Amino acid sequence: MEPSQPTPPTPPPAGGPQPGGWPAPGPYTSPGMPYAAGPYGGPPGAPGAAPYGRPPRRSTNGLAIASLVSGIVCCLPPLGLVLGLVALPQIRKKEQTGRGLAIAGIALSAASSLLLVVGLASGGFSSAWKGFQKGMDEAARSEGAYSLRTGQCFIDGNKGEKYATDVKVVDCARPHDGEVTGDFKVTGFDKWPGDGPIDRIAETRCEAISSSYALDTWKIPRDVWTSSYQPTGQSWRRGDRMVTCVLATEKTPFSGSLRSDSTSLSPDQEHFLLSLNPIERLSYEEPEDDPDEDFEANRKWAGELLAAIDSARAGLRDHDWPDTSKAALAALGKELDTASKHWGELATATDADAYWEAYDAAWEALPEDLGADARTALGLTGAPPAGEGTQA
Template sequence: MEPSQPSQPTPPPSGGPQSGGGPGAGGWPAPGPYTSPGMPYGPPGPVPYGQPPHRSTNGFAVASLVAGLVCCVPPLGLVLGLVALPRIRKRDQNGKGLAIAGIALSVVSSLLLVAGLVSGGFRTAYESFKEGVDEASRSRSAFALRPGQCFTDHSKGEEYATDVRVVDCAGPHDGEVSGTFKVTGIATWPGDDALEDIADERCEPINAAYAMDTWAIPRSVGLSYYQPSRESWRLGDREVTCAFTGEKPFSGSVRSDTTRLTLDQEHFLLSLNPIETVGYREPEEDPDEDFEANRQWARELLAAIDSARAGVRDRDWPGTSKPALAALGKELDTASKRWRAMTAATDAEAYWEGYEAAWDALPEDLGAEARTALGLTGTPPADEGTQA
């Protein structure tokens, strides 16, 4: 059976419009060029009847509205709006409403700006903003503190510092940062006690290097530190901040490190400070209770005295300080003899016999004149409630 043939459409009257005709000349329009799926089709045909052509939005109108909304550049929005209106009319573009809105907002913002400048309101607002920024820059975590900064801590006895503020070292402050270090080699939270042991061991030499002129440190000021909490440790915090803090606020910086000392001052302090450091380590038990511990400590102090003797004797000191350094050398010679005799004791009774004479040869103001001659603090820190 043959396939049926489609009937041919009746041709329209000649000279009339084509409607519903077939393909070809005078019929349906020929299809555009075929493209593969995903590729663009051919050039677009004419705009369908009854649909207006697309009108672009004037860029100056948009910019005028944006500038009008931004209060710091209101005149710019006014100018852009006035430029946009004639262009919109000439080019038959969209955006007239945007331009008018931008002009209106710019006029209002300009008037407010003028009023603020005349009344001083903007200056007051700026000063308040600046004060707030300054306040925010001073308030920080204890772990954001850096060496040389002085601070107040208003945490009110909380276990961990939460309200630390940087202040001028010349005025009253609770502490001064001497340095920082990171805890390494520990993966899991070690506990507060373990961190305290690490901080005690690591912060002591940091503080000693930061404040070498120990006589410039008030009696009530001592070693302190801020360590990570369990929560901050989980977030990766491993930093310990070492500091000098006081029982009550103190004024003035205690810093006297290599950046602030002369070579002569540094050499003097490196020679004499070990005597003071070892002296503070005297055993709590009497020689009657632990004779060997006391004799071992006396030997360590004797070694510090002999080291200081060599440091004082072997340096060519400035001319004005030579007499004071020579006198100090003689004091150290006498102290060395007395402490050597005490370390030779064979029992607690002999140790006690030489104890007082040894300390008398090493008085608290040992080297006071030499310190003054070198420009260091010449007076030991006074005990609380006494005058120096």
């Protein structure tokens, strides 16, 4: 007997539930058809999709990083504050990271900006900057003349040679060989002009610079003269154009600063020296040739010295001097009145013989000390420097 055939099950209605209540599986895509869209644009592992269902990695906002860096760097606090404030809305809009960096940058920048404002208001920033400049100034000192600056005193290991290579800056209270009175830049030459032209320029310019720097010439030792350090042909090719003017000695070192100008003198002292110094300077510029050899040059010089005497008389007469010095200055003014009369005769001499006749009387009438009592009354150096020689 043949076995009976099993009766096939009755198929469920299309779309109906499977036995046990499970839903029918969804349709599969055909080979070669695209994947169904996943939650982030594709199936796991597909390009542009988040791997295995994780959200994509968010980028860090660049302005937030810049804000933090600017807040840390002391000279950029306002910039860090602005960058941080701009970064916060960008982070929210673009769903980026870096909010903590931006907040930290804003906080640091705000604190630094506040300190900066307080420093400027109180002068603390100015003091700090001056301290920084002083430190840089100290660091810039070197064993050479080209780094010397006005007011510095130095020891010259080359002892007055024109091209110094061994110059050491020292405190002016210590014995030293020279003091810087100023500097200037050589102009007017397209190429190296040679030592001669620069020597002539330096002599004229440095004489004027040193005279303005050291108005109280009686403070200057007799063997201290105006000199200069100049560019060499080699340094000129490197761009060096500076001439450094100095008061220096090749003999015994001296101590103390020679500076006496508006930075250290009272208005009365400065006025007195500016009035009298031209007489002293011109008294050392008498022509080398005597009147018999060059009468006109000598008479011209006498006229220049007469003009300096008359200018000093007016300067003393028209100034309102302190009560403690009025008597001494009045006495000096009378001496200059007498000197003016005799130097007038010398300056108007008609020939060499007449010049010689007036010569001795003119020199005797000129106060030899040019007002030592008046200088003392004004608090200036009361005696000329001892020793041989003449002043620069």
